[in-house]
Amino acid sequence: MHGHAVALGAGTVLNALSTGTGSAFAIDAETAATVELDDSGTVTGEVAEDVDADTRLIERCVELAVERYGDDGAPFGGSVRTESDVPMAAGLKSSSAAANATVLAAADALGADPDRLDACRLGVRAARDVGVTVTGAFDDASASMLGGVTVTDNDTDEVLARDEVTWDVLVWTPDERAYSADADVEQCANVAPMAELVADLALDDRYAEAMTVNGLAFSAALGFSPRPAVEAMPHVAGVSLSGTGPSVVAVGDDSGLDRVQELWDERSGRTWRTTTRNDGARIQ
Template sequence: MQGRAAAPGAGTVVNALATGRGSAFALDLETTATVDLDPDAAGVSGEIAGEPDGDTELIERCVERVVDRYGADEGGTVRTESAVPTAAGLKSSSAAANATVLATLSALGLEVANDPDADVTRTEACRVGVRAARDAGVTVTGAFDDASASMLGGVTVTDNAEDELLSREAPFAEHALVWTPPERAYSADADASACERVAPMAELATDLALSGEYGRAMTVNGLAFSAALGFPTDPAVEAMAECDGVSLSGTGPSVVAVGEREALEAVRERWAARDGETRLTNTRERGARVL
């Protein structure tokens, strides 16, 4: 009873911390999960490749939730490997949760598809991971926006209070540039009250996203939440004239810009002068997948 699956990270269009509604888009950076189930095993143990002391509660809880709902009390192991940096605002938790949920469902022999007649729909599989993230305390909003973009691909807009998908479209740009400074920021530690003070800007950004103006929504969101969370706005200002949209991703510290590749390469030269890592990647229409 083994399953393997992969899920992409994501970038932020609108942070849901202020209003409960958010938007995100899939990035071509993946986390892979391998799940081995055993009817005779007691409990679930997890491992994160390259992080012997990493917190495995989320991925273990994902396996447990899937088994509780769709299995028959199986235990086992789960191991993840990831190209998505943790605590960087690039939705590493959502990618790990989605990959683990799909791998567990695959180990159980269940079909996951967009078809409502499938054993499990992709949206419902996504919700299982979101609930596990809440159990593990790794999210403030429930992160259904991030998780849905990772699971379904493209760009999504969601109501996180209701775990409701408001829209899903193909990516609004093909290329993305990510700058990740050395420091890390955990979503669960974000100052929610500070974010609530920029709710008018978040509402404007959400309206723009629902109208399909994702680039403008990103930029409005990025300036507002950078100020609210104490991150510099300089990287966004440096990119604005060159890209379709630029934003602080999640609760930081990464900044993501989208647009034409040549323009992003020019921005990369500026961002590369800063401490940290820059990576030029792609957005993704394809979401999580069974391997």
């Protein structure tokens, strides 16, 4: 029993670590998952780009998906392998993309085509079970699954708003990695008044301005330099630290992003162009 699916990476509008309200937008970077089910009794995971990666998230996603979408006689056990364009633990929602792709691939192996939000909430449950998230990251997971930009309540896993957006995007991804589970939640709580302002802007469809305020507040709270965002500000509509870092994402017009690319190319790491995606995850 074989299944295959892809889900999207995403950038941040509002980090949910302060207040539980978060917002993210899907980008054109994909994670693919292939699931084979058998009756071996155990699930083993593999990450194509990193043989030493922690595979508990994708293994838990298969277990939960079999429980939910399999019938009583469904085989329990198998393998899952991800292949990803989304760099791991770089702030671009690699965990959400891997979880969404895996849940859909496991459902596909069982012959099911589940409701996308139900599948998304299952991946969030898996992320909570294995401890790779602080709030569950339903903001990131919903953007990755549905496409577009979402604003969510991560305490209740409800979508507060979703919009389709067509933005050009510039991403700077330094070589370092930052795991969400290690983020300084107390420092994030200190910037809650700023997070509330960002939520108001996002719910008023002022996503780009929301991003920029978010970036200043969370760079400070999480100990990242605001300099890459500050040097981009005159040239773009919005720019922010993404997730718990270290990547920085900017949205704007072509010529402004070209100018920022020149500036960010001076930095170590990788600067790359992409676009938003409104189509979300899919079974293939």
